[in-house]
Amino acid sequence: MTIDLSSTAKPAIDPDRWPGVATVPAGPVAALSGRVADDLLQRAARRLPLRLLYPDGSVIGAADPTLPTLRLLHPDRLVRRVGRSGLIGFGESYMAGEWTSDDLAGVLTVFATSVADLVPRSLQRMRPIALVRQPKTHHNSRDHARRNVAEHYDLSNDLFAEFLDETMTYSSALFESLPAQWGDLATAQHRKIDRLLDTARVTSGSRVLEIGTGWGELSLRAAARGAHVTSVTLSAEQQHLARQRVAAAGLSDRVSIELCDYRDVTGCYDAVISVEMIEAVGYQFWPTYFRTLDALVAPGGRVAIQAITMPHSRMLASRNTHTWIQKYIFPGGLLPSTEAILSITERDTSLRTVDMCSLRPHYAETLRLWRERFTQRRDAVAAHGFDEVFHRMWELYLAYSEAGFRSGYLDVYQWTFAATGGRW
Known part of the structure; x- marks a missing residue:
């Protein structure tokens, strides 16, 4: 045969x-x-x-x-x-x-x-x-970081809209029960966002900084609570659509979406929130990232992140090598381990863990739903100018990520820190 x-x-x-x-x-x-x-x-x-x-x-x-x-x-x-x-x-x-x-x-x-x-x-x-070792262009200096982010997130807002739900949320959802259906996804994304806002103690009048805007859904949810939100991104495409969505919701007086590197943010905030952003920071800059969060949150405030993690031994083995994901999907990125995050925050910051929640099976389901939707929308993706090689690349990326969570090789945490004072 x-x-x-x-x-x-x-x-x-x-x-x-x-x-x-x-x-x-x-x-x-x-x-x-x-x-x-x-x-x-x-x-x-x-x-x-x-x-x-x-x-x-x-x-x-x-x-x-x-x-x-x-x-x-x-x-x-x-x-x-x-x-x-x-x-x-x-x-x-x-x-x-x-x-x-x-x-x-x-x-x-x-x-x-x-x-x-x-x-x-x-x-x-x-x-x-x-x-192969990582190219020098993947070192996330300010100039390189903007180019690396643009290579993924500035592909096309229309592309992402083909497989994301109406909230345009590109991170793990939190479902009420598993397995999930496509119709559950938007509600599950709101449940995920609301849990982060709750652990960060975001209420009416809170001054909130979001590092990594996405397409604006978290900012919209925080502003709907009465918070005042500053959100920063390096993606011009995301900034454009997020601003449109904020204006359409009538919340422009409460939400500011800025094109800005997290290292250049100033101010003092009651809550600093960053969803699946650390993965793009780069190994050399993880201490800078957490020191920045620590410097921007007010004494007694909260820092809440959502972070994808990998085993510490694998992180150490791959931190200087070039991977398929880095070459084709996320240049300059690297997943941290829980050990790395704990070590850096305890050594270099006043941030101390007050809550951790794994969403691992929920991310596997989120990715399955995205992948199935992406496959169903093959013709629409092609109409946006993306060829068959690109389509196969993204099918592999979504399946590869789903497999990581289903196998337990990858995890994802909502991780909340209290700012205890005593700056570094």
Whole structure:
């Protein structure tokens, strides 16, 4: 039996737009590293609840056909890419249409569950030599930070509107029950925002600073309580739409949306709130970020963040390397660990934890709903000028993120700190 490739043809690849996707590693070194990668992939399939399906119909791995199946449409190209550049190559191979799956999130969840054991320890010791280091442009100085943020958030407001709910909230929701339906999402986003505002003690008359505007929903919810909100963003597209939404709600007298780096904010606020912003700050600037929050919150005030975290050991192993997510989705980003956040806040600030709440299963559901919506809106996304390679890239990004939370490799916390005084 052979696989019918008519429905899984390779996308047209613009080599100027996608140079890493258009080029398959060639030569004897690529062939040798490809054989090593092929051996590792087959070993993984034999011991994990996973199946590899080859073009000739042969299967390696679990016998159960209902288990997640990775369909290798061009296996030689896939393993050459993985052998040369690891997970970057794995992602680029998907973008190039060289492998696929009817259960993409399921396949990636299996890998995420066993991420620490996929590569033998003897080869892990070569990681610092083999992996690509981050480009200097990913260092989040003020100029680089604005460019890095724009590369993701300034893609198009219309693009994000295709898969986000009407609140235009691009962070984990908090559902009343799981599993969730699309119709639950807007209410769940409001529940998430309201919980943050509650733990930050935002009430009528509160002076609130939001670092990372998104498209303005948190500012709108805070202002509806009677708070006065200053919200800062580095995304011109987000600022434009957020200002429109504030004006339409008749709240321009209570909400100011500014294009400003968090390091340049001044003032004193009763509450400082930052939702899934620390992930874009960069490892070198985490102390600066928390010192800034500490300096801006009034004595006795609250700081509330929502932060995606990864295991500390993996954070240390990957903090200086270049990943597929950094190359194609979030340049300059890195997920912190809970240990890193605790260490920095306790050593460098007066901020002390008063509340932590994990939303991990809720983020998995949020991402599933976004991914399904994004897939359904394929034609609409294309109409906005995004090609098939981009669409496959974002499918992989959303499924990859969902898998991280479903496997437990990633977590996300609403984390509230009290400002205890005694500045650093």
